[in-house]
Amino acid sequence: MTLTVHDIHTYYGRSHVLQGISLEVADGETVALLGRNGAGKTTTMRSVVGLTAPHRGTVELDDTDITGMPTHQIARRGMAFVPSGRRAYASLTVRQNLALSTRGKDSPNAWTLDRVLETFPKLQQLGNRRAGHLSGGEQQMLKLGRALLSAPRILLLDEPTEGLSPAIVADLGRWLAILKKERTTVLITEQNALFALKYADRGYIIEKGLVRHEASAESLRQSTEIQRYLGVAASA
Numbered sequence: 001m002t003l004t005v006h007d008i009h010t011y012y013g014r015s016h017v018l019q020g021i022s023l024e025v026a027d028g029e030t031v032a033l034l035g036r037n038g039a040g041k042t043t044t045m046r047s048v049v050g051l052t053a054p055h056r057g058t059v060e061l062d063d064t065d066i067t068g069m070p071t072h073q074i075a076r077r078g079m080a081f082v083p084s085g086r087r088a089y090a091s092l093t094v095r096q097n098l099a100l101s102t103r104g105k106d107s108p109n110a111w112t113l114d115r116v117l118e119t120f121p122k123l124q125q126l127g128n129r130r131a132g133h134l135s136g137g138e139q140q141m142l143k144l145g146r147a148l149l150s151a152p153r154i155l156l157l158d159e160p161t162e163g164l165s166p167a168i169v170a171d172l173g174r175w176l177a178i179l180k181k182e183r184t185t186v187l188i189t190e191q192n193a194l195f196a197l198k199y200a201d202r203g204y205i206i207e208k209g210l211v212r213h214e215a216s217a218e219s220l221r222q223s224t225e226i227q228r229y230l231g232v233a234a235s236a
């Protein structure tokens with residue numbers, strides 16, 4: 001599945017936040033969307049999944065124009081969006097949350113419930129705990145587990161490391177490495193640029209609602225100019 005975003009302009013009220021973002025994620029690629037605080041990363045994700053419809057421009061999945069389609073219809077086409085922050089169904093248990101996302105037996109999916117529990121063993125231990133009582137890291141694992149069980153054709157991860165401890169970030173990294181090896185199609189936004197670039201094939205750097213640079217992850221990782229711009233330490 002290829003995601004093609006062409007020249008989208010998105011507003012919050014009269015504030016012109018995205019001023020013509022274009023990007024592409026090809027089948028099997030992991031692409032990072034990077035930028036400073038307030039650059040428009042989350043708004044780009046929201047525009048793609050229909051939570052904040054762009055005023056202009058197009059979003060296409062393969063050859064279908066999905067611009068401004070309701071989010072549930074976009075989800076049905078195989079796009080799984082994992083927002084940042086605590087968004088699991090708080091009053092349901094971990095097990096119930098996962099059961100809700102499990103597709104029917106007929107749906108071909110590399111991620112079965114057993115495999116999700118093997119990958120995130122913590123979720124197994126926490127099976128009867130209500131999601132609202134989990135730590136930030138545990139909630140992140142639950143959201144990722146749910147997204148995988150929905151058999152996504154493309155996974156959109158919005159700042160997955162935000163607010164997480166270094167140990168959980170390392171777990172996330174191991175999991176991203178698995179996705180990359182299996183050539184799952186992923187678009188990931190991160191403030192922690194060097195983390196995302198470790199797993200990405202390519203990256204876009206956005207500033208004030210526009211793409212400023214596009215390059216291979218390797219060259220972005222090595223560019224001191226980019227690192228200085230993003231305000232990251234070379235050793236991160």
Ligand SMILES: Nc1ncnc2c1ncn2[C@@H]1O[C@H](COP(=O)(O)OP(=O)(O)OP(=O)(O)O)[C@@H](O)[C@H]1O
Pocket residue numbers: 012015017035036037038039040041042043044191
């Ligand atoms: N609901 C909203 N209403 C009005 N302005 C908003 C809203 N959400 C975001 N903005 C503004 O839009 C701009 C882009 O925000 P966005 O959240 O997309 O940035 P970001 O790159 O994801 O940054 P962060 O890492 O801080 O989330 C910012 O100036 C922000 O203040």
